[in-house]
Amino acid sequence: MPLIAAGGDGFYTGFLTPQGRMLYDAFIYPVNAGVNFPHPKFMMELPATATQHMFKHLKRYILRSKVKLRDVSDEFGAWSVWGNTYQHAQEEENKVPAGSLVKKGKRLSDIGCTDPRVPGFGYRAIVPRKEYTIRRILNGIPEEMCLLPVDFRKGCYVGQELTIRTYHTGVVRKRIMPVQLYAKDESAPTTLSVDRGTTYPNEIQPQMDVKLSNSKSKRGVGKMCSGIHNIGLALMRLEQVEKCVTGQDIVFEVPETNVRVRPFLPEWWPVEEQ
Incomplete structure (x- = not known):
């Protein structure tokens, strides 16, 4: 344990x-992230069926030590990385032998280690279960729809008129984009960032309207899609979004809630030439 107290790879133990x-075999990892890192904070991976028994086993040895135990099974999951790509990454980027302790800046993940049980078995990473969803939303990538390529040389199909008009005119009036949610009594965010300490408001549901704040018009400027924590995706009118991102005093809100919506343009969107 002293070898990993300052961070680095975890290790396989029993x-x-x-x-x-033998009771259980397990992996023990230092948590190479968080406030005041390095800190004596570790994560233990063992069979799910052994969790409750392991809690009882460890509590016998805590005595008066200032140690806290918490079950994070619902928050994290284990992933395995193996094959030629992983081996090449170790050799060319990390420049360290497999299984050695590595600094945080050269890690494949904040929590993990090379799996030593079988030679060449790969790397074991412990990551937040919702990390992919967060990354997908921050980049404005929806999963609420099926995107298929259209062959414009084919015959008639459902929705042809609207699709072919958009293709030839090049005019797109609405797009799904990432948004950040905040309360009415808070200042509008200037950058898109996720706060994992908050939960996506229960009152916000897919297909709820997004409207201009203090507007008497009943016409919405968008609709909510999905979300997690304090971020989400929304189908927004580009005309109104452009006014917002260029600094005009425009505020979006979800009617009959205390939630406001701030849209952001993904970095990968192409820039229009003037």
Whole structure:
């Protein structure tokens, strides 16, 4: 344990009974992230069926030590990375032998280690279960629809008129984009960032209207799609969004809630030539 107290890779180990019989094998990792890092904070990975028994086992040895235990099974998941790509990444980028302790700046993940059980078995990463969803939303990538390529040389199909008109005119009036949610009594965010300490408001549901704040018009400027924590995706009218991102005093809100919406343009969107 002292070898990983300052951070780095985890290691493979086992827990024994006082008589020396095996209870469980496990991985123990330092948590190479968070406030005041490095800190004596570790994550233990073991069979899901053993969680409750392991809690009882460890509590026997805590005594008066200032140690806190918490089950994070619902928050994190284990992933394995193997093959030629992983080996090449180790050799060319990390420049360290497999299984050695590495600094945070050269890690494949904040929590993980090379799996030593079988030679060449790969790298074991522990990542937040919702990390992919967060990354997808921050980049404005929806999963609420099926995007298929259209062959414009084919015959008639459902929705042809609207699709072919958009293709030839090049005019797109609405797009799905990332948005950040904040309360009415808070200042509008200037950059898109996720706060994992908050939860996506329960009153915000897909297909709820997004409207201009203090507008008497009943016409909405967008609709909510999905979200997590304090970020989400929304189908927004580009005309109104452009006014917002260029600094005009425009505020969007979800009617009959205390939630305001601030849209952001993804970095990968092409820039229009003037």
